[in-house]
Amino acid sequence: MTAYALAHLRKAPMHAEVLEYLERIQATLLPFDGRFIVHGGPIEVLEGDWSGDLVVVEFPDLIRARSWYQSSAYQEIKPLRTRHLAGELVLVEGVEADHDSSKMAAAIRRAGGH
Template sequence: MTAYALAHLRREPIHADVLEYMERVQVTLAPFGGRFIVHGGTIDVLEGSWPGDVVIIEFPDMTKARSWYDSSNYQEIKPLRTMHLAGEVILVEGVEPDHSSSQMAAELRQANGL
């Protein structure tokens, strides 16, 4: 099942280390089938607040996503980002193409006696 690395990064003044990170991160993705599907871009906040930017990287599955994050090539450049940009990074599994929110609700209702 497809998995995603999602980062919510706070906007900070541009630092040379962050630019180096951006220049080098792409080659760390290729061995794991990773590709950017969101990288910055316009954000239209509809509810709450969103102080920062969004990055979403797609991977074939959670194992590949975790292997990329743990890889020595990525770990080598990660401090270039983390020393200068605050934020959160998560790995999350996607859903099957036939995913149904109403079916999920029905299963949760049943499991929780609602």
């Protein structure tokens, strides 16, 4: 099942190390079939507060997403980002194309969730 790496990165002045990180990250994704589907860009906040940028990388599955993050190639460049940009990074599994939230709610009700 498709998986995603999501990063919420706070705004900060651009630093040479961050530019190097940007130059090198693509090569770390390729062996794991990762691809950017969101990489910064304007954010329209509809609810709550949001500061910073959103980055979303798609992988064929959670195993490859985790393997990318743990790879020596990514671990080598990660400090170039983390020394200068605060934020969070999470991995999350997607849902099937036919996912239906009403069926999910019904299953939770049947299981006694409410």
